[in-house]
Amino acid sequence: MAEEKRTENVEEIFEETASPAAEEAGGIPEESAVEETSEANEASKIEELEAKAEESENRLLRLQADYENYRRRVKLDQEAAHKYRAxxxxxxxxxxxxxxxxxxxxxxxxxxxxxxxxxxxxxxxxxxxxxxxxxxxxxxxxxxxxxxxxxxxxxxxxxxxxxxxxxxxxxxxxxxxxxxxxxxxxxxxxx
Amino acid sequence: MAEEKRTENVEEIFEETASPAAEEAGGIPEESAVEETSEANEASKIEELEAKAEESENRLLRLQADYENYRRRVKLDQEAAHKYRAxxxxxxxxxxxxxxxxxxxxxxxxxxxxxxxxxxxxxxxxxxxxxxxxxxxxxxxxxxxxxxxxxxxxxxxxxxxxxxxxxxxxxxxxxxxxxxxxxxxxxxxxx
Structure with missing residues (x-):
């Protein structure tokens, strides 16, 4: 709980630092601006990768469920086919x-x-x-x-x-x- | 999801900033050190995510191949069972x-x-x-x-x-x- 709270605070701090309002205010060194852009790129890269990982995970789960259903259906079909084969x-x-x-x-x-x-x-x-x-x-x-x-x-x-x-x-x-x-x-x- | 992840990143930054080691090193301007460490962290985060995505993708492909083989086998089994049912x-x-x-x-x-x-x-x-x-x-x-x-x-x-x-x-x-x-x-x- 304490950990979470601290994070929230830091996020607030970060958002304030990165906000356009802060840039417009001027006085911030250029190097810092470049790093901020690179940071933003990396953050969006991470977001993209995470979305991709989530999608893969979801596809995997859907495929597993599909596979399981198919196996169950095949088992029932085979049992019926065997039972009434003659x-x-x-x-x-x-x-x-x-x-x-x-x-x-x-x-x-x-x-x-x-x-x-x-x-x-x-x-x-x-x-x-x-x-x-x-x-x-x-x-x-x-x-x-x-x-x-x-x-x-x-x-x-x-x-x-x-x-x-x-x-x-x-x-x-x-x-x-x-x-x-x-x-x-x-x-x-x-x- | 994106929101959550960004929070984690910020948390990492915060942790580095708060670490006594960085403070003890001295000489390096504090702000720059924080950014370099943060970049390294994000790069390793990206590597980790990319490895995870690749693993998910591989699991998905293996499962798909498995599923296909199973369907093919089932089809052959069903044909034989039908052919010789009597x-x-x-x-x-x-x-x-x-x-x-x-x-x-x-x-x-x-x-x-x-x-x-x-x-x-x-x-x-x-x-x-x-x-x-x-x-x-x-x-x-x-x-x-x-x-x-x-x-x-x-x-x-x-x-x-x-x-x-x-x-x-x-x-x-x-x-x-x-x-x-x-x-x-x-x-x-x-x-």
Whole structure:
């Protein structure tokens, strides 16, 4: 505090010495005037350098903040890309899976067809397991309360033996990849 | 900012003026000594500021280069991650595909089995198309020159009716995802 105060006083003194009023008053030796100009030049040089240093510092801080934001965004992007990486292939596979299920629903007419169907059911389960290992899950629909985020109502019926807004039939299976709905279940809903 | 800095300079001047050393030296007119010392101080102040500005500038350039490298690396990583995104699911699906092919090779004993097999063949082709649309390709093996990057030799035979180092039999299909071998073809090679 004492230090600060002293500085203030000195500044006052300096300003008075350097003030044009003092020069106009005459009587000040020329040499002194030159030195004063050089002093003023150096002072302005210092000011300029300090402004430049401050600007560099600010640019550095902005760039650091920018860099940090970018790294954070990249991390989130990479996590999402990794999490849903199989989405495109899964979407391509779902129609084949629908047809697979339809083909498996055929009634076996004889022993030969029966053993063939058993072999295909094994292949089907293996395929489902491969999808599950990537995070694919079937959306529960039948007899569930209708949820517009998971179910797509394509038919409405009135059945007093069921609660209103209940899924009464699943017309096409829906699938989620982790927390993301890949395809909603197509359903018939009770009004 | 400028105001503040000037105050510091003045403070330096004041300190020199107030130092007992200057007073003790004697002989030199007091005013001149003060100015010379003050000039030296300002010159060193300027040097210091210039060094600081240069350092800031260098840090800024290093950070910019670092940032650029990071962006470039991220871009390459993202491209590779996108290109091979389905690899994990594909690897899981391949064993199901092998079994699917084995099941389809069963000879249809009657009309019922025949129509069942036709339906399953359609599902199989749909599955293959889904995989192709993600960039999966079967590796050519049969009667090709043996290529250790694409083929895995599990058996060797000697058959003078074929060129040496030719694949004579494909025991398990191999697959590529774009330019990457997901699974080499397991083959029998002519010595």
């Amino acid at each position: 989405q495109s292939l899964i979407s391509e596979i779902l129609p084949a899976l629908d047809n697979f299920e339809r083909a498996l629903q055929i009634e076996a007419a004889d022993e030969s067809s029966k053993s063939l169907l058993q072999g295909m059911e094994m292949v089907y389960r293996q395929l489902i397991q491969a999808l599950q290992s990537e995070g694919v899950e079937k959306i529960e629909a039948l007899h569930q309360p209708f949820d517009p985020h998971l179910h797509q109502a394509v038919m409405q019926v009135e059945d007093s033996s069921y609660e209103p807004n209940t899924v009464l039939e699943e017309l096409q299976k829906g699938y989620k990849l982790k927390d993301r709905v890949i395809r909603p279940a197509m359903v018939k809903v009770n009004q | 690899q994990s699911l594909i690897s899981e699906i391949l064993p199901a595909l092998d079994n699917f092919e084995r099941a389809l090779q069963i000879e249809a004993a009657d009309e019922s089995s025949k129509s069942l097999l036709q339906g399953m063949e359609m599902v199989y082709r749909q599955l293959i198309q889904a995989l192709q649309s993600e960039g999966v390709e079967k590796i050519e093996a049969l009667h090709q020159p043996f290529d250790p990057h694409l083929h895995q030799a599990v058996m060797q035979v000697e058959d003078s009716s074929y060129e040496p180092n030719t694949v004579l039999e494909e025991l398990q299909k191999g697959y590529k995802l774009k330019d990457r071998v997901i699974r080499p073809a397991m083959v029998k090679v002519n010595q």
